[in-house]
Amino acid sequence: MSSSSQGNVVDDNDLDPVESSLQRIGCLEKHWAVQECYADHKDWRKCQTEVKDFRDCVSKSKKVDSPNSAVKH
Template identity: 40%
Template sequence: MSDYYNQALEIYKEEQQEAAVEDTDAWDKRIDKTGCYVENLALQLCHADTNDWRKCLGEMNAFKNCWQSNGNNERTSTKDV
């Protein structure tokens, strides 16, 4: 796993402890339900740090794999108009 993933995992653990005390943001709840919260956060941290998506391909692939393995494509399927 990348350093961004490890950093995201630590943030996620801290947020889970705080969530028991405070209300969790609606956006965070939706992302958490995908099962890919840590991968999403790692991708955001990488992009914020590098300011270049191309430098975050590992994090992007980890998020994509997580998204697919959790069945989110079927859950969020859309139709072209």
């Protein structure tokens, strides 16, 4: 993955569709942290902090994107 001099900006052309979507919502770094943790440990139980952070990021993004986010069904 290529990054620019602006920090952790990744060229969208280098990403698959899932990573591209995660970058748009601001959760790509959390996604990579989960992948890296699992690659290091090969055990999801040891990656619960990373998984929770990623899940929280995605949930927060969905609440911001949803016009009816305050309404519970």
